[in-house]
Amino acid sequence: MRAPYLAPLLIVLCGAGPCQREEREVRPDPAAVAETDERVALSTITAGPAAPVVETSGKGRDYETNAYHLSQGKTLYKWFNCNGCHANGGGDSGPPLMDDKWIYGGSIENIVAAIREGRPNGMPSFRGRIPDPQIWEIAAYVRSMSGNVPAAAAPSRSDSLHARPAENRQTPSPPVPGGSTPPSGLMPE
Amino acid sequence: MPVPPASAAPPDDGQWTAPAKNHANTRYSELDEIDTGNVARLTVAFTFSTGVNRGQESAPLVVGDTMYLVTPYPNILYALDLTKPGAPMKWRYEPKPAAAAQGVACCDVVNRGPTYADGRIFYTTLDGHVVAVDAATGGEVWKVRVGDINTGETLTMAPLVARDKVYAGNSGGEYGVRGWIQALSAEDGSTVWKAYNTGPDKDVLIGPEFKPFYAMDQGVDLGVTTWPPDAWQQGGGNVWGWLSFDPDLNLLYHGTGNPGPWNAELRPGDNKWTAGIFARDADSGAARWFYQFSPHDLYDWDGINENILLDLTWQGQPRKVLVRPERNGHVYVLDRTTGEVLSAEPFHHLTATRGVDLKTGRLNYVPEKAPQMNRVVRDICPTAPGAKDWNPSSFSHQTGLLYIPHNNLCMDWQVESVSYIAGTPYVGAEVRMYPGPGGHRGVLAAWDVANAKPVWEIPEKFPVWSGAITTAGGLVFYGTMDGWFKAVDARAGKVLWQFKTASGIIGQPTTYRGPDGHQYVAILSGVGGWAGSVVAADLDVRDGTAAKGFVNAMRDFPDATTKGGTLYVFKLP
Numbered sequence: 001m002r003a004p005y006l007a008p009l010l011i012v013l014c015g016a017g018p019c020q021r022e023e024r025e026v027r028p029d030p031a032a033v034a035e036t037d038e039r040v041a042l043s044t045i046t047a048g049p050a051a052p053v054v055e056t057s058g059k060g061r062d063y064e065t066n067a068y069h070l071s072q073g074k075t076l077y078k079w080f081n082c083n084g085c086h087a088n089g090g091g092d093s094g095p096p097l098m099d100d101k102w103i104y105g106g107s108i109e110n111i112v113a114a115i116r117e118g119r120p121n122g123m124p125s126f127r128g129r130i131p132d133p134q135i136w137e138i139a140a141y142v143r144s145m146s147g148n149v150p151a152a153a154a155p156s157r158s159d160s161l162h163a164r165p166a167e168n169r170q171t172p173s174p175p176v177p178g179g180s181t182p183p184s185g186l187m188p189e
Numbered sequence: 190m191p192v193p194p195a196s197a198a199p200p201d202d203g204q205w206t207a208p209a210k211n212h213a214n215t216r217y218s219e220l221d222e223i224d225t226g227n228v229a230r231l232t233v234a235f236t237f238s239t240g241v242n243r244g245q246e247s248a249p250l251v252v253g254d255t256m257y258l259v260t261p262y263p264n265i266l267y268a269l270d271l272t273k274p275g276a277p278m279k280w281r282y283e284p285k286p287a288a289a290a291q292g293v294a295c296c297d298v299v300n301r302g303p304t305y306a307d308g309r310i311f312y313t314t315l316d317g318h319v320v321a322v323d324a325a326t327g328g329e330v331w332k333v334r335v336g337d338i339n340t341g342e343t344l345t346m347a348p349l350v351a352r353d354k355v356y357a358g359n360s361g362g363e364y365g366v367r368g369w370i371q372a373l374s375a376e377d378g379s380t381v382w383k384a385y386n387t388g389p390d391k392d393v394l395i396g397p398e399f400k401p402f403y404a405m406d407q408g409v410d411l412g413v414t415t416w417p418p419d420a421w422q423q424g425g426g427n428v429w430g431w432l433s434f435d436p437d438l439n440l441l442y443h444g445t446g447n448p449g450p451w452n453a454e455l456r457p458g459d460n461k462w463t464a465g466i467f468a469r470d471a472d473s474g475a476a477r478w479f480y481q482f483s484p485h486d487l488y489d490w491d492g493i494n495e496n497i498l499l500d501l502t503w504q505g506q507p508r509k510v511l512v513r514p515e516r517n518g519h520v521y522v523l524d525r526t527t528g529e530v531l532s533a534e535p536f537h538h539l540t541a542t543r544g545v546d547l548k549t550g551r552l553n554y555v556p557e558k559a560p561q562m563n564r565v566v567r568d569i570c571p572t573a574p575g576a577k578d579w580n581p582s583s584f585s586h587q588t589g590l591l592y593i594p595h596n597n598l599c600m601d602w603q604v605e606s607v608s609y610i611a612g613t614p615y616v617g618a619e620v621r622m623y624p625g626p627g628g629h630r631g632v633l634a635a636w637d638v639a640n641a642k643p644v645w646e647i648p649e650k651f652p653v654w655s656g657a658i659t660t661a662g663g664l665v666f667y668g669t670m671d672g673w674f675k676a677v678d679a680r681a682g683k684v685l686w687q688f689k690t691a692s693g694i695i696g697q698p699t700t701y702r703g704p705d706g707h708q709y710v711a712i713l714s715g716v717g718g719w720a721g722s723v724v725a726a727d728l729d730v731r732d733g734t735a736a737k738g739f740v741n742a743m744r745d746f747p748d749a750t751t752k753g754g755t756l757y758v759f760k761l762p
Contacts (some may be wrong), residue, residue: 078605078607079608080610080613081607081608081610081613081614081615083614084363084607084613084614084615084616085292085613085614087728087732087734087735087736087737087740088619088732088734088735089729089731089732089735090728090729090730090731090732090733090734090735090736090740091726091727091728091729091732091735091736092295092614092722092726092728092735092736092737093291093292093293093294093295093614093726094292095726095727096727096728096729096732096735098729098731098732099729101727118289120288120289121288121289121291121292122288122289122290122291122292122293122294123292124289124292124612124613129610159605160603160605160619161565161601161603161619161620161621161734163619163621163732163733163734164731164732164733164734165731
């Protein structure tokens with residue numbers, strides 16, 4: 001859904017030169033939003049010679065490249081107390097989110113799944129607590145913490161203590177499967 | 190010279206059956222085979238891998254011919270046979286705590302130790318249980334759930350067992366968890382009494398017997414009226430530290446944790462009964478007195494540190510006292526019968542407070558250092574983990590000095606808005622810690638209790654996050670976060686021996702007489718805890734606010750040590 005009344009204004013402003021205006025979706029009614037269904041894998045191998053079957057809708061890219069969604073994600077990241085467990089990306093009781101190591105996959109679809117489903121070693125499930133589009137916004141913001149969104153779209157400042165380099169200055173660190181082995185995985189049998 | 194009451198610190202039998210050694214919390218052993226003259230020859234007797242690479246804050250216990258140790262989550266209890274070469278495993282008990290508990294543990298998934306009494310080992314599990322295990326067989330005697338991880342509640346403390354009761358409380362001051370302490374029947378784990386540390390008097394077990402010394406702690410339902418409406422329900426005041434017990438007075442002493450959230454602007458008022466200490470009737474739980482170290486705490490100054498019970502002559506009068514090296518940076522000497530503060534002297538560089546008013550009992554905060562929304566307040570000393578955190582001091586019955594392992598840190602602090610979502614952190618502050626004056630981050634200090642002043646100090650590069658013990662051999666033992674286990678001359682403060690263990694040390698040393706009649710010293714190596722979570726949890730040092738701001742002070746720490754989990758036991762050759 002686009003706000004139609006913006007269109008004439010944009011034409012006037014952009015008439016003189018090149019001007020690209022980012023699309024800004026007006027927030028849909030949470031109740032009306034169905035959960036998105038992306039087919040992702042948690043493993044890089046499959047039973048067979050090829051890579052695992054992964055089919056994503058492309059929605060993730062729309063969120064990752066959109067400055068509005070990223071900045072909303074940054075706000076929501078605090079509103080839902082993600083920072084309490086993951087700090088500003090450096091981690092706390094939860095693992096760091098600004099590094100390149102991902103236990104459960106570093107794609108935006110993986111991150112959406114982590115937020116929605118929770119993860120066994122202490123990541124709460126937020127299904128039914130955060131409306132779906134906002135989960136995508138938060139996930140897109142999480143991707144920006146490790147520099148995996150376009151710098152032009154990533155947030156450039158925080159409202160609080162200067163804790164870490166701004167997301168838009170973060171050196172891109174593409175996801176690597178790994179991360180801390182959760183202590184339960186270390187439990188002797 | 191101060192001495193612990195004999196009833197709370199009976200003559201040493203060469204065992205070490207509770208982390209604090211005795212009910213007076215002195216952590217002193219009368220064993221003297223290892224002494225200042227021969228300690229330099231100490232060698233490794235045996236080692237054991239705990240199998241868990243998280244912070245080992247626990248104390249290895251020795252009962253008869255068996256050693257007991259409990260790991261961080263997943264809280265495995267091991268029994269080792271001291272009669273056989275290399276101390277092989279006798280059995281292990283696995284409580285299989287819920288994995289999700291790891292997310293709601295504020296400061297690593299630690300456990301502060303088991304306790305032994307009457308043929309049973311008692312300890313807490315991260316997912317909110319207290320268990321009793323048969324010390325001979327490893328069979329579970331009872332296991333009761335007292336906390337709910339869905340609301341952010343965990344258990345990390347070492348229980349105290351006195352007479353027929355097991356005392357334990359909850360952790361969760363960073364998750365808006367309402368603090369409590371319970372007495373469970375040692376027999377079957379049933380609850381005998383339960384006292385909350387916020388809320389109406391009836392929940393706090395405040396009745397006619399309650400006689401706090403200072404006016405600030407007197408009144409009806411202060412656990413409600415010193416909070417904004419209903420804020421006490423998420424108010425913290427948890428019991429995750431050390432308990433002591435005076436059998437003569439039949440009083441149990443326990444501290445209360447920080448108020449929640451950290452953002453103090455959200456909770457105007459004194460926030461009773463957080464950041465203080467209760468004396469309770471050990472049988473009924475009825476509160477006798479309370480003293481608040483940090484009224485309306487601004488900086489996460491939990492009041493849960495060790496309470497050392499001593500009898501001494503104070504200004505010519507015999508007094509029964511309780512000594513408390515407190516997170517807010519003062520060593521308090523309280524009259525343990527009334528809660529009166531006899532003295533409160535600083536043992537850490539202080540910028541945020543200016544002394545304690547002994548007339549009113551109030552800590553004087555420096556107004557310029559009070560956190561305000563939208564402002565970064567700089568150079569606050571000490572920090573959120575305090576001048577010292579949970580890691581217990583030791584009082585030497587021989588030298589009369591208290592040995593305090595502690596931090597030397599300052600911080601910047603900014604409060605921010607936060608909403609309460611059950612089971613997620615309720616903090617509302619961003620913190621950045623850094624070394625205090627001198628640049629070192631830790632200290633082992635010898636403190637003269639009777640004269641309320643420091644005697645000597647050993648600076649350490651990193652925070653000293655291990656406990657200390659003292660022995661009749663004239664020694665103090667403690668460990669450093671970069672892995673050195675040290676023996677120090679208790680009088681001179683000189684390091685006489687040190688051994689580099691595999692990982693950093695944040696555990697509690699113990700010493701015992703083995704089945705062969707000789708003295709041994711035990712310590713768990715394995716870094717972690719709040720201070721060491723940067724290593725234990727692989728945190729990213731680029732974010733100074735990680736681990737609630739501790740990472741900023743520990744950016745170089747991953748270069749100094751790695752994870753581990755190993756028991757070391759030493760003896761003379």
